[in-house]
Amino acid sequence: MKTSLECIPCFVRQSLDVVKMITDNAAEHERLMRDCLKWISEINIGLTPPAVAQILHRKMREVTEVKDPYKAAKDAHNNLASELVAPLKSRLRSSNEPFFMALRYAIMGNVIDLGAKNGISREDIYAEMKNADKQPLFGDLNAFKNMAAEAKKILYLADNTGEIFFDRLFIEQLPASRVTLAVRGAPVINDATREDAELAGIGEIAEIIDNGSDAPGTILQDCSPEFQRRFEDADMIISKGQGNYETLSDVEKNIFFILKIKCPIISAHAGLPVGTYVASRLKPNK
């Protein structure tokens, strides 16, 4: 999907987040924000939102020479998530439908998205956890479950740090030996990289690869040839989160999108209300 003008306030907010994370110097904040606004005034809105964000975050990293502005936030999210998954594991053990319950938890983890919102608090996550068990899931759930049981090569596209601990819960419900988890090739926003996937212990149950790209989504032509081959070879893609949806919604492939719809633009594009937990191909007519 293309970038909408409604995405612009979000790019501006992301810029402000980064600027504040990089330094405490107020004059530097101001100078950087002015640069960001100029860059945003020149974006190519024919690109997907993650492609625009990729350019913007790259420029910010280049100008400031800070390679991973979100490092502290990402560490905090990983720490928090690692605490939170323990009680969920026991809930799953007593669940009648551990597959769909773990799927809900994976989608719930998708609230930890500093691209869509700034400052996710412990309280935000607790509030989401409280209601997760009863969240309706949008999609043909049997098709999803059957496909996961039958697929020989499942490529699971990760989204964010913290969230990835909840992904692990769901990967445990999949035939994990047939799952490859793909993370970003380099830090961008709070997206998960190999280090985060390892920290969540996913390496113990599934293969981890990276996509070779620093976009907060999956821009196939920007990914490594190896990732592209793995994407082509997979008979089922499980694509997590908004950034992956924004970049893959027009790709012809057996992709199941799992995400929480967090913004009005995605809501309009998918035809589903904000807040919906989705586990669907999101292409009802194809």
Add this chain to the structure above:
Amino acid sequence: MKTSLECIPCFVRQSLDVVKMITDNAAEHERLMRDCLKWISEINIGLTPPAVAQILHRKMREVTEVKDPYKAAKDAHNNLASELVAPLKSRLRSSNEPFFMALRYAIMGNVIDLGAKNGISREDIYAEMKNADKQPLFGDLNAFKNMAAEAKKILYLADNTGEIFFDRLFIEQLPASRVTLAVRGAPVINDATREDAELAGIGEIAEIIDNGSDAPGTILQDCSPEFQRRFEDADMIISKGQGNYETLSDVEKNIFFILKIKCPIISAHAGLPVGTYVASRLKPNK
């Protein structure tokens, strides 16, 4: 108070609101948004937020030749508010404390602020109305009431359209013959002008003047000499809303600010949580 970098996403959102209201032409939307982002990249953050907004909204009006982009939104808010005040009037008649209850309603009306948020819905206003009667008010309320009873010349600085119907309810509880209501001198955002004050029937109970300025606040040096004289002469100023607070918080004068705190910046500046209903001088140490 000076503009904060955190105000920038709000300026960007306001720009997008205006752009969408002015035309349905997508190419025009894009061109205008690029202009706005460039202008915002060059703002003087030494100014107050309404002074920045004044420049920005003026530029948008000049470039598009649309004098009052918010006209339709303002009409809708006035229509809605005129419906909503009827039940409140009867609530006031049976209230033990009509002064403070009407004050709450005036502050409640302050949710109709397209500077702080876009798209206020009927539901937003209903939700606010439901809880208004029990809203705690922050401030020295007896000092406020006594001052209003004793003051010879009360200058009431209006804020927004729609909201102004709720202001009328409160002005009826003041010694209205000693009240002068001041509106903006020209349209800006959804701020009330003379036409709106007349529509709310305030002319029947109090004098109406305008401040001669097109800022969404009260920048004294930008106001007409007549308004400045009236401001100087008043022995009590009742200043409504965030824009007036942002522009008058540093002015030495007997000003009572009445507003709902709607954004984290004002919250930090006033030292009160977002959501607080304020009726206070907000200068505890002076």
